Amino acid sequence: MVKVVVLGMGMAASHFIVGLERLKNGEIEPYGVPLAGKLPLDISEIEVVGVYDVDVNKVGKSVYDVAKEQIGSEVPIPETLKKLKVMEGVHLRNLDRLGIEATGLEYKKSLSSALDHLVEQWGRMEPDVFINVITTEYATPIGDLKYLEDIIANNRVEEISAGQFYAYAAAIYASKYKPVTFVNLIPTPLANDDAFVKLYTMYDSVLLGDDGATGATPFTADTLEHLKERNRFVEFVVQFNIGGNLDFYALTDPDKNLMKETTKSSIVRDILGYEAPHYIKPTGYLEPLGDKKFVSIHLEYKTFNGLKDSIYVNMRINDSPALAGYMVDLARLGRLVLDEGFKGTIYEINAFYMKKPGPKGSPSISRIVAYQKMINWLETNNILVKTYLD
Ligand SMILES: NC(=O)c1ccc[n+]([C@@H]2O[C@H](COP(=O)([O-])OP(=O)(O)OC[C@H]3O[C@@H](n4cnc5c(N)ncnc54)[C@H](O)[C@@H]3O)[C@@H](O)[C@H]2O)c1
Incomplete structure (x- = not known):
């Protein structure tokens, strides 16, 4: 029990x-x-x-x-x-x-x-x-x-x-x-x-x-691990989160938003071992989305022979x-x-x-x-x- x-x-x-x-x-x-x-x-x-x-x-x-x-x-x-x-x-x-x-x-x-x-x-x-x-x-x-x-x-x-x-x-x-x-x-x-x-x-x-750690952050973390294991060089990471629940509304307050930003963005350096430029934040509040948030992730990386690849991911996920x-x-x-x-x-x-x-x-x-x-x-x-x- x-x-x-x-x-x-x-x-x-x-x-x-x-x-x-x-x-x-x-x-x-x-x-x-x-x-x-x-x-x-x-x-x-x-x-x-x-x-x-x-x-x-x-x-x-x-x-x-x-x-x-x-x-x-x-x-x-x-x-x-x-x-x-x-x-x-x-x-x-x-x-x-x-x-x-x-x-x-x-x-x-x-x-x-x-x-x-x-x-x-x-x-x-x-x-x-x-x-x-x-x-x-x-x-x-x-x-x-x-x-x-x-x-x-x-x-x-x-x-x-x-x-x-x-x-x-x-x-x-x-x-x-x-x-x-x-x-x-x-x-x-x-x-x-x-x-x-x-x-x-x-x-x-x-x-x-x-x-x-739910939703987009673990997904981004696993994507970064995938790229690191293949020795692909990440040039930048963008991760947007927009939701319509009270939690997202609370994050329109700059002090509260800063708290989330701090816990989210340590993943880039920790996983890759270098500081790829990134924008990872709870980005906004839009009431009609309710608890089902919209997440968008975009990464670019260098692959073999000096070429560049891109990843785009969009999801609607139940937050709570x-x-x-x-x-x-x-x-x-x-x-x-x-x-x-x-x-x-x-x-x-x-x-x-x-x-x-x-x-x-x-x-x-x-x-x-x-x-x-x-x-x-x-x-x-x-x-x-x-x-x-x-
Ligand atoms: N996927 C997720 O939903 C997720 C992931 C990671 C972290 N979190 C965190 O979990 C928390 C809860 O998320 P939620 O979606 O349930 O938010 P929510 O806004 O629906 O619920 C928070 C509740 O806490 C109450 N509350 C506020 N201050 C309080 C206090 N001092 N004492 C007691 N109750 C108080 C509010 O009245 C509200 O009922 C948030 O801080 C959020 O950042 C949520």
């Missing part, structure tokens, strides 16, 4: 929670879950015990109602989700400038009381894994634990982001109750922040991140279900690595699932290579089912 708390009841969370129920009911196949059938913890063993948000139109409602509104026109929403309520988290400015009315524990309490409040709630829910899928936020690494503790003790709300606060609160819960895994699927540097990795190591816990499929794996891996006694962060897992794999300074590698490395690592550590190996 793995008990999960989901932070941020948006599109990715809706697809994760609804898809999970539908998998348990036998309504769908686990397509889009990379390690479906390969882990010694069945998907049916995942239980979502808590969900948090700060949008006033979501907090206090049932997960059923919120999911119905967000994805009900695309998939049926299981009635069982009426029992799960969206609870109030800390806001810390994240929905400012997005035209959404927000609430937050810090409006009524100091940061340290908000922390006690959450830890006490989690003590009753007994989660093993936290998954962070809140709106992309602007944040810089804290770098020093003492500094983080001072910010909370002195209620300096302007100096901490919501993602950082949740990661800290989950570590405090771990220190009081039991080790946890915190999975950071947004660009906030957590698995890339030494202070947080140290904090999790101290409490025998695991921190995975940062920023889920891609991340939700990864969440089904990461919830289970989160529990399995704790059972095996791991602590800190785990590059072999991050390198496959994350755009900016922690710890700090780790390279982004292509997903084809990362997948094989991860499978070998899981095998070595007895985290793969025997039937898969046979």
Whole structure:
């Protein structure tokens, strides 16, 4: 069994929670879950015990109602989700400038009381894994634990982001109750922040991140690997992403967009070993596209005998279900690595699932290579089912 708390009841969370129920009911196949059938913890063993948000139109409602509104026109929403309520988290400015009315524990309490409040709630829910899928936020690494503790003790709300606060609160819960895994699927540097990795190591816990790698970025990474292995010289890379969901709308904010750009563009140098000129950004918002984003990739490279080739790729891809499929794996891996006694962060897992794999300074590698490395690592550590190996 793995008990999960989901932070941020948006599109990715809706697809994760609804898809999970539908998998348990036998309504769908686990397509889009990379390690479906390969882990010694069945998907049916995942239980979502808590969900948090700060949008006033979501907090206090049932997960059923919120999911119905967000994805009900695309998939049926299981009635069982009426029992799960969206609870109030800390806001810390994240929905400012997005035209959404927000609430937050810090409006009524100091940061340290908000922390006690959450830890006490989690003590009753007994989660093993936290998954962070809140709106992309602007944040810089804290770098020093003492500094983080001072910010909370002195209620300096302007100096901490919501993602950082949740990661800290989950570590405090771990220190009081039991080790946890915190999975950071947004660009906030957590698995890339030494202070947080140290904090999790101290409490025998695991921190995975940062920023889920779905869609165009892993596709570009694998294309770059293909060219590198053939010793073709990449002259430039262009990658556009245009979507119509709230996540893309949030990225029209320059600070938030910068966070994504930072986690996306490290792939070029990391994979090729040289800095090919590139433009890799979430480029825009167009509402009618909804959650099905438009992606376009264009590369040029030098081939044998001094000639030049070009690659053009266009796709329309469902954005949030891609991340939700990864969440089904990461919830289970989160529990399995704790059972095996791991602590800190785990590059072999991050390198496959994350755009900016922690710890700090780790390279982004292509997903084809990362997948094989991860499978070998899981095998070595007895985290793969025997039937898969046979
Ligand atoms: N394929 C993908 O969808 C993908 C891939 C990689 C990373 N991500 C990241 O995952 C996150 C979620 O994506 P999404 O499409 O579900 O976005 P979304 O905008 O639909 O959902 C985000 C949710 O978080 C809530 N929220 C904002 N601040 C919060 C806070 N302080 N506490 C609690 N809840 C808060 C919002 O109200 C919203 O319900 C984004 O940060 C995105 O960058 C998504």
